[in-house]
Amino acid sequence: MSLNLQTHTQHFTNPLYLESGRILEPYDITYETYGTINEDKSNVIIVCHALTGSHHAAGVYEGESKPGWWDGLIGSGKAIDTDKYFVICSNVIGSCFGSTGPMSLQSHHHEYYRYKFPVVTIKDMVKAQRILFDRLDIHRVYAIVGGSMGGMQALQFAIHYPNFAEKIIALAATYATQAWAIAFNKVAQESILKDPDFKQGYYDPEIISQTGLSGMAVGRMAGHISFLSHDSMSKKFGREYKNTDGLYELFGKFQVESYLEYNSYNFTKWFDPLAYLYITKAINIFDLSRGFDTLRDAIRKIQCELHLISFKDDLLFKNKEMQLLDTLLTAVGNTNHTYKDIDSEYGHDAFLVEIDKFDTHIKEILNG
Amino acid sequence: MSLNLQTHTQHFTNPLYLESGRILEPYDITYETYGTINEDKSNVIIVCHALTGSHHAAGVYEGESKPGWWDGLIGSGKAIDTDKYFVICSNVIGSCFGSTGPMSLQSHHHEYYRYKFPVVTIKDMVKAQRILFDRLDIHRVYAIVGGSMGGMQALQFAIHYPNFAEKIIALAATYATQAWAIAFNKVAQESILKDPDFKQGYYDPEIISQTGLSGMAVGRMAGHISFLSHDSMSKKFGREYKNTDGLYELFGKFQVESYLEYNSYNFTKWFDPLAYLYITKAINIFDLSRGFDTLRDAIRKIQCELHLISFKDDLLFKNKEMQLLDTLLTAVGNTNHTYKDIDSEYGHDAFLVEIDKFDTHIKEILNG
Numbered sequence: 251m252s253l254n255l256q257t258h259t260q261h262f263t264n265p266l267y268l269e270s271g272r273i274l275e276p277y278d279i280t281y282e283t284y285g286t287i288n289e290d291k292s293n294v295i296i297v298c299h300a301l302t303g304s305h306h307a308a309g310v311y312e313g314e315s316k317p318g319w320w321d322g323l324i325g326s327g328k329a330i331d332t333d334k335y336f337v338i339c340s341n342v343i344g345s346c347f348g349s350t351g352p353m354s355l356q357s358h359h360h361e362y363y364r365y366k367f368p369v370v371t372i373k374d375m376v377k378a379q380r381i382l383f384d385r386l387d388i389h390r391v392y393a394i395v396g397g398s399m400g401g402m403q404a405l406q407f408a409i410h411y412p413n414f415a416e417k418i419i420a421l422a423a424t425y426a427t428q429a430w431a432i433a434f435n436k437v438a439q440e441s442i443l444k445d446p447d448f449k450q451g452y453y454d455p456e457i458i459s460q461t462g463l464s465g466m467a468v469g470r471m472a473g474h475i476s477f478l479s480h481d482s483m484s485k486k487f488g489r490e491y492k493n494t495d496g497l498y499e500l501f502g503k504f505q506v507e508s509y510l511e512y513n514s515y516n517f518t519k520w521f522d523p524l525a526y527l528y529i530t531k532a533i534n535i536f537d538l539s540r541g542f543d544t545l546r547d548a549i550r551k552i553q554c555e556l557h558l559i560s561f562k563d564d565l566l567f568k569n570k571e572m573q574l575l576d577t578l579l580t581a582v583g584n585t586n587h588t589y590k591d592i593d594s595e596y597g598h599d600a601f602l603v604e605i606d607k608f609d610t611h612i613k614e615i616l617n618g
Numbered sequence: 619m620s621l622n623l624q625t626h627t628q629h630f631t632n633p634l635y636l637e638s639g640r641i642l643e644p645y646d647i648t649y650e651t652y653g654t655i656n657e658d659k660s661n662v663i664i665v666c667h668a669l670t671g672s673h674h675a676a677g678v679y680e681g682e683s684k685p686g687w688w689d690g691l692i693g694s695g696k697a698i699d700t701d702k703y704f705v706i707c708s709n710v711i712g713s714c715f716g717s718t719g720p721m722s723l724q725s726h727h728h729e730y731y732r733y734k735f736p737v738v739t740i741k742d743m744v745k746a747q748r749i750l751f752d753r754l755d756i757h758r759v760y761a762i763v764g765g766s767m768g769g770m771q772a773l774q775f776a777i778h779y780p781n782f783a784e785k786i787i788a789l790a791a792t793y794a795t796q797a798w799a800i801a802f803n804k805v806a807q808e809s810i811l812k813d814p815d816f817k818q819g820y821y822d823p824e825i826i827s828q829t830g831l832s833g834m835a836v837g838r839m840a841g842h843i844s845f846l847s848h849d850s851m852s853k854k855f856g857r858e859y860k861n862t863d864g865l866y867e868l869f870g871k872f873q874v875e876s877y878l879e880y881n882s883y884n885f886t887k888w889f890d891p892l893a894y895l896y897i898t899k900a901i902n903i904f905d906l907s908r909g910f911d912t913l914r915d916a917i918r919k920i921q922c923e924l925h926l927i928s929f930k931d932d933l934l935f936k937n938k939e940m941q942l943l944d945t946l947l948t949a950v951g952n953t954n955h956t957y958k959d960i961d962s963e964y965g966h967d968a969f970l971v972e973i974d975k976f977d978t979h980i981k982e983i984l985n986g
Contacts, residue, residue: 437878
C-alpha cells in the first residue's frame with residue numbers, strides 16, 4: 251500500500267495561551283499525515299519530533315532523495331504500520347518548517363517576530379497540537395510516540411492530557427533537562443549570538459539561508475558531540491586522517507573533524523538560528539514537575555499505558571533519568587507502564603539511527 | 619620551610635629539530651622551581667602541565683591571590699614535598715607564558731610567528747624540556763608527574779627517554795587522543811577561526827587581551843563541558859536559575875550557563891588563541907605508537923617504574939584508555955608498573971580539583 255503522504259497547514263485565529271502568560275495569536279501549524287484514518291478514528295498515532303526535526307517524519311518528497319527523519323519506523327509494514335494506522339506528525343510551534351515561530355510574520359505588522367516571539371515550552375507545543383487535533387475532529391488517539399524532545403512531548407501529553415492517548419511511548423528523553431544538556435545548548439546559543447552576521451536577531455534570512463551562519467555551525471558541532479558518545483565516535487571515526495600529509499599541518503583534518511564540518515555547515519542552510527535559540531530554550535526549561543509540588547505528583551496524573559525506552563550509551567539524556575521515572579511510577583502504584591533500556595553504542599542518536607534495535611519492541615507495544 | 623619559588627627563562631640558540639621535520643631556532647623556555655636541589659641531584663621531580671596550564675604550578679605570586687594550578691599537591695609537607703624534592707615545571711613550547719610559541723617574535727624578523735609557527739607535538743615538548751634539563755646539568759631525575767596533557771608528556775618521557783626518570787606518574791591521560799576529545803577541540807578551533815576579530819591569526823594581541831576573543835570563549839565553553847561530566851554538572855549546578863524570573867525569558871540563565879560564561883570569557887583575557895590552536899593540535903595528534911609498528915612496541919621501551927592513574931568519571935580520556943595501557947604493559951611482561959582508577963564524580967577535572975583523592979597514592983609512590 252502507498253504511504254499516502256499528505257502535508258497540510260492549519261491556521262488558528264483563537265489565542266494560544268502560553269505557559270509564560272503570553273499569547274500567540276494567530277498561529278499556523280504545519281503537519282503531515284500517512285496512512286488512512288478509519289471510520290471510528292481509532293487508528294490514530296501521533297508522532298512528535300526532536301529539536302531540528304519537522305513534520306516530515308516519513309516518505310520521500312518528489313524530487314528529493316532524503317526520506318523523513320523516522321522513515322525506518324513509519325511506513326507500510328514497518329513498526330508504525332501505515333497500512334493499519336493513520337499517523338500525524340506536526341511541526342512544533344517555535345520551529346521553522348511552517349508552524350509559527352520567531353521568523354514568522356507578525357500579523358498586522360508585516361514584520362518578523364524575531365526576539366518579540368514569546369518563549370514557548372514543551373507544554374505549549376503539546377497544547378498547540380491538541381488544538382490542531384480538535385480542529386481535525388480527533389479527540390482521542392491510539393498512541394503517541396516521540397524521541398528526544400519528541401519524547402518530552404509524549405511525556406507531557408501523558409501528564410496534561412491523561413485521557414487523550416491510549417498508549418504513549420517516550421524514547422531517549424528525560425523528566426527534566428539536566429545541566430549537561432543545558433551546557434551543550436549554551437555553547438550553541440552563545441555561538442549564534444556572538445556571530446556578527448546574526449545581528450542580534452536582525453539577520454537577513456535570505457542571505458543566511460544561502461551562506462549559513464558560521465556561529466550556528468560551530469554550535470551545531472557541539473550538538474553533534476552531545477548526540478554521540480565517546481565509544482560511538484571512536485568506532486565511527488577512529489583516528490583516521492582525511493589526508494595523510496595533514497598530520498603536521500595545523501589545519502590537517504581528522505575524519506571526525508570533516509564529519510563535524512560537513513554536517514554542521516550543511517545544517518545552517520536548512521535551519522533557522524532564531525528557531526534554534528527558541529527550541530533549545532524550550533528544551534532547557536523542560537521539567538515535568540513544573541506546576542506540581544513534586545515530580546511524583548506530576549506522574550500520578552498519568553492514566554495511559556506508558557512505555558519508556560532509553561539507550562545505554564545516551565550521554566545527553568542518560569538512561570538513569572528514564573529509570574528514575576520508571577522507579578517513581580512504580581513507587582506511586584502505577585502498574586500500567588514498562589521501561590526498556592536498549593543496548594546501543596550510538597549515544598543519543600540511537601533513537602534515529604538504530605531503529606532495528608527497538609522497532610520490534612514498538613511493534614509489540616502497538617499490537618499488544 | 620619556604621616553597622623557594624623561582625621563575626627563570628633560558629634562551630637556546632641551537633636548533634630544535636621537531637617531529638615534523640621543521641626546526642625551531644632560537645627558542646626560550648620559561649620554568650619555575652620549588653624546593654632546593656640536593657648535592658647529588660637525586661631529588662629532582664619534573665611536573666608537566668596541561669593544555670592551558672603554565673610553569674606556575676605551585677605557590678602564590680606577590681600581589682596575586684590565585685595559587686599555581688597544582689598547589690594542593692606541591693609544597694612543604696604536601697604529596698610532592700618541596701622540603702624533600704626539587705621540583706621543576708616548565709611552560710611547553712607552543713604555549714603563551716614565556717616559552718616560545720606562535721605569538722613569539724621570530725628572530726631577525728621582529729614579527730610574530732602566527733601561522734608560521736611550526737606544529738609541535740607532545741614529543742617535541744618533551745624533547746625541549748630534556749634540553750632544558752641538560753642546560754641545568756640535570757641528566758637523570760627522580761620522578762616525572764603530569765595530568766591530562768601533562769600525563770601525555772610523562773608517558774612520552776617514559777618511552778623516548780627510558781633512562782631519564784626513576785619513576786613516572788601519568789594521570790588522566792591516554793595512549794592516543796580519541797575522536798571524542800578531538801571533536802571537542804574542533805569546536806574550539808573552529809570557533810576561534812570563525813571569529814572575525816581573530817583576523818586569520820592577524821589579531822592585535824594587545825586588544826584581544828583586553829576585550830577577549832568571543833570565539834575562543836564559546837570554544838572554551840565546549841572545553842569546560844568536556845572536563846566535567848553529566849553527574850558532576852548535575853551535582854554542581856542542578857537546574858538552579860540565576861534569576862527566578864528568567865524561566866520564560868529567552869536570555870534567562872541557569873547557574874550552569876553563568877558558570878560557563880564567567881569562566882570562558884575570563885579565560886580569553888589570559889590565554890592566547892593561536893596558542894590554543896597549536897596546543898589542541900598537539901593533543902589531537904598525540905599517539906604514543908607513532909614511530910613504532912604497534913603500541914606494544916612503543917611501551918616495550920619503558921624501563922622506569924610507571925604509575926598510571928585514571929578517574930572513573932573522566933569522559934575526555936576514559937579510564938579504559940589507561941586500562942588498555944596497563945593491560946598491554948602486563949602483556950609485554952612489564953612488572954614495574956601500577957594502575958589505579960580513582961572513584962570520582964568530577965570528570966576529567968578531577969586531576970586538578972580532587973587532589974585529596976589521589977595525593978596519598980602519589981606520596982606513597984614517591985616515598986616507596
